[in-house]
Amino acid sequence: MSYTIDTIKNVSIAGHGGTGKTTLFERLLFTGGVIHKPEATESGKTVSDSSPEEIERKISIHAALAHIERNGKKLNFFDTPGSSDFTGDVILTFRSAESVLLTIDGRSGAQIETVKLWRNLGTRNKPRGIFVTYLDDDRTDFNRVLADIKDKFKVIPIPFTLPMGTGAAFKGVIDVLNEKAYSIQKDALEKEVPIPDEYKDSLAAAREHLVEGAAEGDDELMDKYLENGTLDTDEVHRGLIEALANNKIVPLFAGAILKNSGLVPLLNAVADVFPSPKTAKDVIVGVDGTQKDVSLDPNKPLSGLVIKTVYDQFSGKLSWIKVITGTLSSDSEIFNVTENKKERVGKLFVCQGRKLEEIREICTGDIGIIAKSASLKTNDTILSVGTGDTSGTFLPLRLPEPVHSVAVNAIAKKDEDKLGEALIRAAEEDLTLKYSFNSETKEAVVSGMGELHVNMILDKIKAAHKIDVETHIPRVPYRETITKKSTAEYTHKKQTGGHGQYGKVLIEIAPLPRGENYQFINAIFGGSVPKNYIPGVEKGIAEGMARGVMAGYPVVDVEVKLVDGKYHPVDSSELSFKLASRNAFREAMKLAGPTLLEPIVNLTVFVEDKYLGDVMSDLSSKRGKILGQDTTGGIDEIRAQVPQAELLRYSIDLRSITSGTGSFTVEFDHYAPISGKIAEDVIKAAIAFKVQDEEE
Ligand SMILES: Nc1nc2c(ncn2[C@@H]2O[C@H](COP(=O)(O)OP(=O)(O)OP(=O)(O)O)[C@@H](O)[C@H]2O)c(=O)[nH]1
Ligand SMILES: [Mg+2]
Incomplete structure (x- = not known):
């Protein structure tokens, strides 16, 4: 079947971890006839959790994509991970899908990750719906969940399905939109049955609510609804399409997905x-940074965005x-605007989880x-060769x-090189993973969204490349500075x-305001240090600032003024002035x-109310x-400034304080002075590190 933008x-x-996303995805594929078991x-x-790391941990880690044909439409569903450690793959689906369930x-009820999402x-x-799982469990109370949603999300959702019974007595659901009832069948698809009399009143009430929602679609429908008290079936459909696309209503579904x-x-x-995708907009960012909305338009030349990169073991x-x-x-040529490179496209595929199916073309709005x-990497913009507008790229994730x-x-x-290459590739697949060599602390540092994320990546690399890897807490990038003015003189003299x-x-050196880093002033009059030696002076000071006198950390926020000097017509050189200046800086700094x-760092922590005190x-x-x-919907957001040194294992600490439900963000803010025991410990550790460094 071939598709158009209207049919995608x-x-x-x-949603929160373990709420049934992968099961829902699997059972939708079953109901849609894509899989038979x-x-x-x-x-x-499962179709979705198919990578070795997902099979081992029994949770979703990567976004999965599969599609179902229904009523002449192609429904692309993404299954996403629930753990906040893998949020990157959730965000990419939010960027790419026109609606979220x-x-x-x-x-x-609604748990913390879901409230954050x-x-x-x-x-x-973004238009969104809700699906309540576990209607077959005795602990589920549909009305309580509804109240919880109203409280935490501040919306009144419109039930599109009503449960018939709960817990052990759960029999199936009523489809409010199509006014049909479906009962559960053992190990088979749900079956349409006549609507039981006992649910007719609640269906009528829910239907009323749904029609009211449809009237939100546009003014004409609202007028008609207010006049007649109802809308016909076509109008209800049209109204719901509009109201949903414009994010005016939130449909609520429910079921027992197992x-x-x-x-x-x-x-x-x-x-x-x-x-x-027809009702959606995308955003182009111009070279000058300006953003412009663009419609998804099948009649324009090709443009597209790389939303994800996967290195598959087989493909x-x-x-x-x-x-x-x-x-x-397929078999065409495209232009990668981001990389400024032409590229041949051979075969094209769509996927059902890991399974690839070859196709000839991908229409506007579809994902292939x-x-x-x-050359392609995530966030790259592609165009048809020669016809597209190369003045901008699509808004990156x-x-x-x-x-x-x-x-x-x-x-x-x-194995060092192999490890480095594997980490670079992992960071290409997963943009929330960063890998870099910190030349200051002489460490290769891997950063991710949490301990689980980083461990998963390292375990995967260890297994795939048979490398033994060692990890330790990274060193903190301390700085050194001065608190008052001083003057120093130094003569570098050698006769060989x-x-x-x-x-x-x-x-003369003097403190600068925090964050101003470094300023050099040449205050020489009368040529006591000739111009051609000034670069040597600056180099010497730069070397002095690269390793402070306290613990060897870089020095910041210092103004250095070259006031006077002396040279020798034969013996002076740039090197002599460099060495003199480096030593003069050290003396002055002392x-x-x-x-x-x-x-x-600025730290923002999100926790459920009950953990606030402990956090x-x-x-x-x-x-x-x-x-x-602040508190909203039972979730506290705490903002604090905390020394980075105290947060090196915060993802582990917060997990244990909040039973895995808390999460946080950090962002560097400023440098602040330390003294006393804390400073002494830093100096001791730096000396130990230097000794170790010299031994190697
Ligand atoms: N009885 C019952 N069990 C369910 C229902 N929904 C999910 N489950 C079970 O809940 C467990 C977790 O389901 P998953 O589908 O893996 O949850 P998930 O949301 O994908 O989890 P993450 O990927 O880790 O975020 C599985 O054992 C499911 O069988 C339901 O409606 N009824
Ligand atoms: Mg899952």
């Missing part, structure tokens, strides 16, 4: 009333492409795969900064046969009240300064 629906399934997450055989475990979707003004219940109404609603590099305008065809591309770092090295020296070395400088600075007292034991705190 891209839906991301997201649904598997359980625990079996490691959030799963809520009926037993517990809801807020994230709010900032994107029993295949609640899936037919969901598939029909997605096919018939969920937004298609090699796979670049997931969302086509924004025009059509992407280019295999084995040479905006991902949170990593919060957990470890220093890594291969135990065997010979032939040419000697001679250079003399007098410098006299200028040197002090250590530590990095302070606050932990932060104060970490020398944190609380800046503010």
Whole structure:
């Protein structure tokens, strides 16, 4: 079947860990006829959780994509991970899908990750629905979940499905949109049955609510609804499409997914009333940084965005492409605007989880795969060669900064390069993973969204490349500075046969405001240090500032004034002045009240209300300064400034304080002085490190 923009629906399934996303995805594929035997997450055989790391941990780690044909539409569903450690793959689906379905475990109500995702979707003004799972569990109370949603999300959702019974007495659901009932069948698809009399009143009430929602679609429908008190079936459909696309209503679905219940109404609603890419906009960023909305338009030349890169064990590099305008065809040539490179496209694919199916073309709004591309990487913009507008690129994914770092090295020296290459590739696949060599601390540092994230990546590399890897807590990038003015004079003089070395400088140093780093002033009058030796003076001072006198950390926020000096017509050279200046700087720094600075970060913590006290007292034991705190929907957001040195294992600490439910973001803010015992310990550690360094 070939598709057009009107027939595509891209839906991301997201929500708190373990709420049933992968099961829902699997059972939707079963209900849609894509697979004939649904598997359980625990079996490691689901379509979605198919990577070795997912099979081993029994949770989703990567976004998965599969599609279902329904009512003449192609429904692309993404399954996403629930753990905040893997948030990168959730965000990429939010960027690419026109709507999101959030799963809520009926037993517990909306949990913290879901509330956070809801807020994230709010900032994107993204249309969204809710699916309540576990209707077959005795602990689920549908009305309580509804109240919880109203409280935490501040919306009144419109039930598109109603449960028939709960817990052990659960029999199936009623589809409010199509006014049909579906009962559960053992190990088979749910079956349409006559609507039981006892549910007729509640259906009528729910239907009323739904029609009212449809009237929100546009003014004409609202007028008609207010006049007649109802709308006909076509108008209800049209109104719901509009209202949903404009994020005016939130449809609520429910079911017992392990029993295949609640899936037919969901598939029909997605096919018939969920937004298609036609109503969505994408954003182009010009070279000058200005942003411009663009419609997804099939009549324009090809343009598209690489939304994800996967290195598959069998198929090699796979670049997931969302086509924004025009059509992407196999055996064609494209232009990678980001890399300024032409590229040949061979075969094109769509995927059902890991399984690839070859196709000839991908239409506007649809998502497909280019295999084995040479230049494409995530966030790259592609165009048809020669016809596209190369003046901008599509808005890249905006991902949170990593919060957990470890220093890594291969135990065997010979594996160092292999480890580095594997980490570079992992960071290409996963943009929330950062890998860099810190030349200041001489460490290779891997940073990710949490301990689980970083460990998963390292375990994967260890297994795939058979490398033994060692990790340790990374060193903190301390700084040194001065607190008062000082002056120093230094003469570098050497007489060794032939040419000697001679250079003399007098410098004054003074503290600069925090963050101003360095300023050099040449205040020489009368040529006591000739112009051609000034670069030597500056180099010497730069070398002095690179290693402070307290613990060898870089020196910041110092003004250096070259006041006077002396040269020798034969023996002076740039080198002589460099050495004189370096030593003069060291002498001056010793006299200028040197002090250590530590990095302070802005920390934002999200926790459930019940953990607030424990998190606050932990932060104060970490020398944190609380800046503010807000509560919405049972979730506290705490903002604090905390020394980076205290947060090196915070993802582990917070997990244990909040039973794994808390999360946080960090961002460097400023450097602040430290003294006393804290400074002494830093100096001791630096000396020990230097000794070790010299031994190697
Ligand atoms: N009885 C019942 N069990 C369910 C239902 N939904 C999910 N489960 C079970 O809940 C467990 C977790 O389900 P998953 O589908 O793996 O959850 P997930 O949201 O994908 O989890 P993450 O990927 O880790 O975020 C599995 O054992 C499912 O069988 C439901 O509606 N009824
Ligand atoms: Mg899952």
